[in-house]
Amino acid sequence: MSNIHKGDVILQISGLTVKVQGRRILNGLNLTVRAGEVHAIMGPNGAGKSTLSQVLAGRADYEIVAGSAVYLGEDLLALAPEERARRGLFLGFQYPVEIPGVNNVYLLKAALNARRRQLGLQELDAFEFLAIVKDKMALMQMDESFLKRGVNEGFSGGEKKRNEILQMTVLEPTLAILDETDSGLDIDALKVVANGVNSLRTDNRAVVLVTHYQRLLDHIVPDHVHVLAAGRILKSGDRGLALELERRGYDWVLEEANAA
Amino acid sequence: MSTTPQDLEELVGQKYRHGFVTDIDSDTVPPGLDEDVIRMISRKKGEPGFLLDWRLKSYRHWQTMREPHWAHLHYKPIDYQAISYYSAPKSNKDGPKSLADVDPKLLATYDKLGVPLHERARLAGVAVDAVFDSVSVATTFKERLSEAGVIFCPFSDAVRDHPALIEQYLGTIVPPGDNFYAALNSAVFTDGSFVYIPKGVRCPMELSTYFRINAANTGQFERTLIIADEGSHVSYLEGCTAPMRDENQLHAAVVELIALDNAKIKYSTVQNWYPGDENGVGGIYNFVTKRGECRGRNSHISWTQVETGSAITWKYPSCVLTGEGSVGEFYSVAVANHYQQADTGTKMIHVGRNTRSTIVSKGISAGHAHNTYRGLVKVLPTAEGARNYTQCDSLLMGDKCGAHTFPYVEVRNQTATVEHEATTSRIGEDQLFYLLQRGLSQEDAVNMIVNGFCKSVFKELPMEFAVEAQNLLAVSLEGSVG
Numbered sequence: 127m128s129n130i131h132k133g134d135v136i137l138q139i140s141g142l143t144v145k146v147q148g149r150r151i152l153n154g155l156n157l158t159v160r161a162g163e164v165h166a167i168m169g170p171n172g173a174g175k176s177t178l179s180q181v182l183a184g185r186a187d188y189e190i191v192a193g194s195a196v197y198l199g200e201d202l203l204a205l206a207p208e209e210r211a212r213r214g215l216f217l218g219f220q221y222p223v224e225i226p227g228v229n230n231v232y233l234l235k236a237a238l239n240a241r242r243r244q245l246g247l248q249e250l251d252a253f254e255f256l257a258i259v260k261d262k263m264a265l266m267q268m269d270e271s272f273l274k275r276g277v278n279e280g281f282s283g284g285e286k287k288r289n290e291i292l293q294m295t296v297l298e299p300t301l302a303i304l305d306e307t308d309s310g311l312d313i314d315a316l317k318v319v320a321n322g323v324n325s326l327r328t329d330n331r332a333v334v335l336v337t338h339y340q341r342l343l344d345h346i347v348p349d350h351v352h353v354l355a356a357g358r359i360l361k362s363g364d365r366g367l368a369l370e371l372e373r374r375g376y377d378w379v380l381e382e383a384n385a386a
Numbered sequence: 387m388s389t390t391p392q393d394l395e396e397l398v399g400q401k402y403r404h405g406f407v408t409d410i411d412s413d414t415v416p417p418g419l420d421e422d423v424i425r426m427i428s429r430k431k432g433e434p435g436f437l438l439d440w441r442l443k444s445y446r447h448w449q450t451m452r453e454p455h456w457a458h459l460h461y462k463p464i465d466y467q468a469i470s471y472y473s474a475p476k477s478n479k480d481g482p483k484s485l486a487d488v489d490p491k492l493l494a495t496y497d498k499l500g501v502p503l504h505e506r507a508r509l510a511g512v513a514v515d516a517v518f519d520s521v522s523v524a525t526t527f528k529e530r531l532s533e534a535g536v537i538f539c540p541f542s543d544a545v546r547d548h549p550a551l552i553e554q555y556l557g558t559i560v561p562p563g564d565n566f567y568a569a570l571n572s573a574v575f576t577d578g579s580f581v582y583i584p585k586g587v588r589c590p591m592e593l594s595t596y597f598r599i600n601a602a603n604t605g606q607f608e609r610t611l612i613i614a615d616e617g618s619h620v621s622y623l624e625g626c627t628a629p630m631r632d633e634n635q636l637h638a639a640v641v642e643l644i645a646l647d648n649a650k651i652k653y654s655t656v657q658n659w660y661p662g663d664e665n666g667v668g669g670i671y672n673f674v675t676k677r678g679e680c681r682g683r684n685s686h687i688s689w690t691q692v693e694t695g696s697a698i699t700w701k702y703p704s705c706v707l708t709g710e711g712s713v714g715e716f717y718s719v720a721v722a723n724h725y726q727q728a729d730t731g732t733k734m735i736h737v738g739r740n741t742r743s744t745i746v747s748k749g750i751s752a753g754h755a756h757n758t759y760r761g762l763v764k765v766l767p768t769a770e771g772a773r774n775y776t777q778c779d780s781l782l783m784g785d786k787c788g789a790h791t792f793p794y795v796e797v798r799n800q801t802a803t804v805e806h807e808a809t810t811s812r813i814g815e816d817q818l819f820y821l822l823q824r825g826l827s828q829e830d831a832v833n834m835i836v837n838g839f840c841k842s843v844f845k846e847l848p849m850e851f852a853v854e855a856q857n858l859l860a861v862s863l864e865g866s867v868g
Contacts, residue, residue: 183823184822184823185819186819187815206822207822207823208823208825208827208828210823211822211825216823219820219823222820223814223816223820225817225820225834226838227837227839227840227841227842228834228835228837233821233824233834236824236825236826237824240825240826240827241825244825276838277838293824297824297825
């Protein structure tokens with residue numbers, strides 16, 4: 127972790143081509159993410175945004191036809207999902223699942239210790255762990271009673287998203303991929319979530335935001351904005367691109383790409 | 387590499403950890419059952435005449451009965467003449483006077499099983515009665531218990547030392563003619579445990595029995611009787627294991643509990659009989675009758691069971707709620723993997739006024755297994771104000787297993803309240819992936835999901851056994867998500 131410096135390549139995706147049930151969803155996608163950067167990936171529905179997140183996190187059911195993804199110098203696609211997670215790749219789920227009867231605090235501790243073992247650090251005892259979690263919960267404006275509740279059990283949509291970001295801030299990933307974390311959030315919750323993400327903006331980490339809407343980017347200002355459509359990054363730019371997309375929609379990007 | 391069903395399949399081959407055979411010279415009668423065998427058992431145990439008569443009466447009744455086939459179970463016919471009905475470790479014939487007299491090989495067996503005899507018992511604060519095949523090997527902590535006036539001993543000793551209590555209570559909760567297996571047990575039962583808690587005594591420690599079937603082609607027919615006198619309190623736990631054998635072995639036990647006024651009995655079972663291999667060969671046939679009567683006012687009987695073993699489980703620990711304001715509870719986790727079949731549940735019979743019962747059943751099916759919940763809630767006309775709450779949840783792992791729920795409700799009093807909730811869910815790829823993405827291993831992820839599912843039952847187990855139960859579940863289900 128500490129040997130990652132601003133500007134180092136964290137993730138390099140080249141020519142990634144992925145099929146789902148025989149249908150080609152990603153089609154030669156290229157993307158480079160460096161330490162210290164926040165990337166926003168935007169695009170119309172069905173463009174492959176969620177597929178990209180899931181493939182990077184290691185979900186089965188995706189057939190990788192061609193291309194590669196190198197994460198911190200390792201072949202990411204050859205690693206099991208739990209190995210990716212322990213190496214600091216975090217996926218904030220679009221639809222976090224409920225796991226009844228499993229306390230949030232229990233999962234969080236198991237997850238953090240799995241990460242720490244990988245880093246060669248000692249596992250935390252309950253006391254040290256709680257100190258860390260309580261800090262992060264204050265940041266996320268969450269009530270302590272939450273720790274005793276089942277994982278996402280009976281949570282509102284907003285609570286689930288907040289929980290994802292809480293987990294992220296506790297695990298302090300090297301690369302966080304947040305899949306539509308803003309959907310279903312009211313403006314206050316959006317600010318809290320953005321605070322959590324911004325707290326992880328350091329020179330040795332990177333964040334990839336997958337989103338439909340520009341409004342999240344008012345609170346988490348990205349360094350790079352990409353348009354993902356037809357299974358590829360069709361256009362990249364800075365924050366101005368996001369504003370333009372909000373004004374003009376996506377069609378013009380597709381037309382431009384077709385003309386080229 | 388990502389998670390594929392193949393990876394998970396590889397993990398399925400988890401071996402049964404208690405499948406060793408102890409090489410001990412046993413005194414085993416040849417297979418077969420007739421009145422002479424029963425006389426022989428009774429004679430070997432030096433029983434009083436009333437008990438032999440009771441056995442013979444039970445046997446004659448059993449001969450008129452037919453094996454029940456209403457359960458959702460499939461197995462080849464059992465040849466009752468091919469079973470040996472008595473087996474005892476030979477060196478043990480005269481009965482051990484103390485732990486020092488017990489065959490060291492037997493102690494080593496219990497050691498392997500993790501039965502906390504000896505110092506470990508002291509540390510754990512658990513009094514153990516260990517039943518090996520047909521006889522009770524050693525009862526720890528006898529002295530400390532007898533200071534409190536508690537009787538905790540092998541059933542055979544109780545017959546010898548407390549015949550009046552046996553004659554008064556034996557078969558009053560589960561009469562010999564209750565069902566086919568209960569009748570068979572009444573005829574041939576060999577050992578088991580006896581507990582008597584005197585008036586007003588809170589038993590100073592957890593009581594525990596460990597059952598093990600060792601000899602080949604033997605059946606185990608133990609009989610347990612627990613009497614909690616007025617205002618007394620006892621927590622009892624039984625654990626069970628058996629070696630791996632290709633033949634099926636029969637286990638037909640009877641457990642009777644009696645709670646008098648304001649008494650409380652908590653009966654917990656961790657059942658891990660050999661379940662057969664991954665192709666369904668071998669394993670224990672577990673046909674057990676367990677019933678408790680809340681005879682006294684405000685008495686309380688609570689059954690908690692974690693059933694991970696046996697090829698076939700047929701078992702319905704029940705409560706007859708006679709005393710006014712009495713409470714019956716049933717908390718169950720039943721796991722069936724590979725080709726295991728479980729048909730289990732409970733009966734709550736409300737007789738007295740303002741009686742209450744709670745049923746929480748968690749069934750987990752994996753592999754090709756079938757898991758059935760069968761429960762009866764019966765409210766008699768006398769049970770004014772009776773209440774029942776039932777919750778039945780099933781968890782499926784994989785797509786070749788099955789879960790079945792048969793709740794029977796019979797209410798004959800209009801003031802009764804009966805509630806029933808049921809769910810069936812599948813361990814989702816989504817849940818699993820979510821936990822993997824947080825860095826948990828495959829096994830840890832499955833355990834976490836299953837333990838979460840079973841949480842409301844595990845919290846009812848005595849603390850030292852809750853951990854054992856969780857581990858057992860982990861072993862039984864290792865890698866069974868595919």
